[in-house]
Amino acid sequence: ETGVTQSPTHLIKTRGQQVTLRCSSQSGHNTVSWYQQALGQGPQFIFQYYREEENGRGNFPPRFSGLQFPNYSSELNVNALELDDSALYLCASSSTLQGGGETQYFGPGTRLLVL
Amino acid sequence: AQRVTQPEKLLSVFKGAPVELKCNYSYSGSPELFWYVQYSRQRLQLLLRHISRESIKGFTADLNKGETSFHLKKPFAQEEDSAMYYCALRHGFQKLVFGTGTRLLVSP
Numbered sequence A: 001e002t003g004v005t006q007s008p009t010h011l012i013k014t015r016g017q018q019v020t021l022r023c024s025s026q027s028g029h030n031t032v033s034w035y036q037q038a039l040g041q042g043p044q045f046i047f048q049y050y051r052e053e054e055n056g057r058g059n060f061p062p063r064f065s066g067l068q069f070p071n072y073s074s075e076l077n078v079n080a081l082e083l084d085d086s087a088l089y090l091c092a093s094s095s096t097l098q099g100g101g102e103t104q105y106f107g108p109g110t111r112l113l114v115l
Numbered sequence B: 001a002q003r004v005t006q007p008e009k010l011l012s013v014f015k016g017a018p019v020e021l022k023c024n025y026s027y028s029g030s031p032e033l034f035w036y037v038q039y040s041r042q043r044l045q046l047l048l049r050h051i052s053r054e055s056i057k058g059f060t061a062d063l064n065k066g067e068t069s070f071h072l073k074k075p076f077a078q079e080e081d082s083a084m085y086y087c088a089l090r091h092g093f094q095k096l097v098f099g100t101g102t103r104l105l106v107s108p
Helices: none
Strands: A005-007 A010-013 A019-024 A031-037 A044-050 A053-057 A064-068 A074-078 A087-094 A110-114 B003-005 B010-014 B019-021 B024-026 B032-038 B045-049 B072-074 B083-090 B096-098 B102-107
Touching (some): A010 A019, A019 A087, A019 A110, A031 A074, A031 B096, A044 A064, A044 B096, B003 B083, B010 B019
Parallel strands (some): A010 A110, B010 B102
Antiparallel strands (some): A019 A074, A031 A044, A044 A053, A064 A074, A087 A110, B003 B024, B019 B072, B032 B045, B083 B102
């Protein structure tokens, strides 16, 4: 069984740039959730994807967007980067059965630094 | 609004001492609560969930709806328990709402 993987591990960008983060879900999982973890804080929910559609969104602006592909992998895109976007971005996969959520398994994260 | 509060940023105990990591929540409905743990240089991983009512690595947590708490306990701490612990609440079938975490440091 392959766990959740994320790429890249680290990334440095400047304000105003755009970034794409990638996540491969654990084998057998069909749902991907993205979280932002600022320094000293717990993870904050950005959004979730199920069946290639957004299935819930946290309190993040529209410049945070995502995709899910037929193989259940996912991308998180952030446009017009701001300094406050500097954080660890976590992807979690789970298996959603008939609309019910199961345990979320986390990837190692991508650390983004915006200068 | 859903909220999870972990009042202690750091909890330092000696090996063999009892441990209690506090977690309080606010949620209008039937909550589903979790404890996640992150060991040094490892990913966030599930420790236990209240619906399982199980003990993992000697840790237990009981949901107290009257006090809206889900404290994590272990009778005898071990050095390998040193880690960051996050309490989380599931909202609907979707997002997890996390607390700010408590760092547990177990000294020899």
